[in-house]
Amino acid sequence: MRGLIYKEFSVFYKSIDKKRMIFIAGIIALLLYKVGIYGGLLASVMLAMSIGIQNIMSFASDDNAHWKKYQMALPVSDFSVVASKYIAVVLTLGISLSGSIIFNFFTSIIFNNFDFTIWGISAFAAVIIPLIWTGLCLPLIYWFGIQSAQTLGLFLVIPIFYIIKYFEDEAGFSVMAGSISSYILFAGTVTIIVYVISLIISVMGYAQKI
Amino acid sequence: MDCNNILVRNLYKKFDSFVLDNISFKIPKGRIVGFIGENGAGKSTTINLILNEIKKDGGEIQVFGTDHTKYSVKEDIGVVFDECNFHDVFTADNIEKILSRVYKSWDSTLYHQYMERFKLPHNKQLGSFSKGMKMKLSIICAMAHRPKLLILDEATTGLDPVVRDEILDLFLEFIQNEEHSVFFSSHITSDIQKIADYVILIHKGRIIFEEQKDNLIYNYGIVKCGREKFASIDTDDYIAHRITNVSTECLVRDKEAVKRKYKDIVIDRATLEDIMLFYIKGGTA
Incomplete structure (x- = not known):
């Protein structure tokens, strides 16, 4: 399975589109500059979304290379094949989390406001967004093909922008901050459950043979 | 001990518009077996079934004497x-890192020897490779874990004669070990004719013949004669015939016997391509 994890992570890294990265970097810079003390949080959400999308793009490149046909001839189990993708997604959380720390560090310096609740929420968003994104898209890929996942990805952008709007509203954030630990616990538990169920459904989808 | 690396018995697979109809054949150890047939005859379906990429509807497939669905058998298949x-974003070095962690018996030294031999660059992205270079890399990857069995599905199609020749030589080297086998499907019958020991012809999902190549090449022949002479040839003496504008041609299984029986007829040697075309397109006796 180590070989496949290396393959998944390498495809993720090597298939990053430079133009898209420049565009995302521009938006993140704008968020850091414009949104005040929540700039780091929103930039973290933006980066986490980009990582979720990039994961789906790298899975699409398997289709282009007809990799599945080759992979099925390798001495690896169906579970290992699918699990390697899920593990590779977890590895990309390192990038998302590092970005979150850097963005919040800059925001805190610029606005002289070291609010570690915002840091915590940012880090949490950096972890759960890519997990939820791929957790919902991967079963679709294995059962219905890459196009269904790309379509779902478009719809996933909508609730995330709603969340961004929610955080932009300072009153909303202050109400939420009071019970933040229960929100995080709930969302974290749901994410783990979704991810595990997603893995099981994906293995069943991959194991299907005509 | 099993003397076959692959044994296929009454293999059956039904699709909406195609049936692989109870085919049986074997791939003996120490042999190269060519698998020929037109497009859509069932070559790739058969290979996909052997590799368990698609599910069979009936019959039996054994690889190295064991059930083909076991993951462990794939360790010994290239x-x-x-x-x-x-x-396309990978380099040959990336591919090595992936496969060396997939195959237990991966031999990095052998991989690098092949890379040197075929003059393939280590650090160039595969997107910049020609088709010939990509196929060479695919073949190197199939051989670098020291498999006992190579399965090649149209691996030489679209390659120039020089590259094909290099690759065929590699297969001949591989087969020097008598435990090894090559199962090689191709449209290019000249490649099969060059290296195969046995030939299997599949047509519309059925095995037409499974014969030693030398038997096909040295014993089969093509009788060329006029229509009157053709009428005098016993239908049991030929397999298939075709009528051209100038003559009638028929494929015979034993050209020496036919030569003895019909004194004044011309018999040419039959190439594998001739034999395949007669079976597929020729009017039957």
């Missing part, structure tokens, strides 16, 4: 498809 299945 597979090359008709196109390179590696991502």
Whole structure:
């Protein structure tokens, strides 16, 4: 399975589109500059979304290379094949989390406001967004093909922008901050459950043979 | 001890518009077996069934004497498809890192020897490789874990004669070990004729023959004669015939016997391509 994890992570890294990265970097810079003390949080959400999308793009490149046909001839189990993708997604959380720390560090310096609740929420968003994104898209890929996942990805952008709007509203954030630990616990538990169920459904989808 | 690396018995697979109809054949150890047939005859379906990429509807497939669905058998199989299945963003070194962690018996030294021999660059992205370079890399990857069985599905299609020749030589070297086998499907019958020991012809999902290549090449022949002479040839003496504008041609299984029986007829040697075309397109006796 180590070989496949290396393959998944390498495809993720090597298939990053430079133009898209420049565009995302521009938006993140704008968020850091414009949104005040929540700039780091929103930039973290933006980066986490980009990582979720990039994961789906790298899975699409398997289709282009007809990799599945080759992979099925390798001495690896169906579970290992699918699990390697899920593990590779977890590895990309390192990038998302590092970005979150850097963005919040800059925001805190610029606005002289070291609010570690915002840091915590940012880090949490950096972890759960890519997990939820791929957790919902991967079963679709294995059962219905890459196009269904790309379509779902478009719809996933909508609730995330709603969340961004929610955080932009300072009153909303202050109400939420009071019970933040229960929100995080709930969302974290749901994410783990979704991810595990997603893995099981994906293995069943991959194991299907005509 | 099993003397076959692959044994297929009454293999059956039904699709909406195609049936692989109870085919049986074997791939003996120490032999190269060519698998020929027109497009859509069932070659790739058969290979996909052997590799358990699709599910069989009936019959039995054994690889190395054990059930083909076991993952462990794939450790000893090298597979090359008709196109390179590696991502264009990878380099040959990336591919080695992936496969060396997949195959327990991966031999990095052998991989690098083959890379040197075929003059393939280590650090160039595969997107910049020619088709020939990509196929060479696919074949190197199929052989670098020291498999006992190579399965090649149209692996030489679309390659120039020089590259094909290099690759065929590699298969001949591989087969020097008598435990090894090559199962090689191709449209290019000259490649099969050059290296195969046995030939299997599949047509419309059925095995037409499974014969030693030398028997096909040295014993089969093509009788060329006029229509009157053709009428005098016993239908039991030929397999198939075709009528051209100038003459009638028929494929015979034993050209020496036919030569003895019909004194004044011309018999040419039959190439594998001739034999395949007669079976597929020729009017039957």
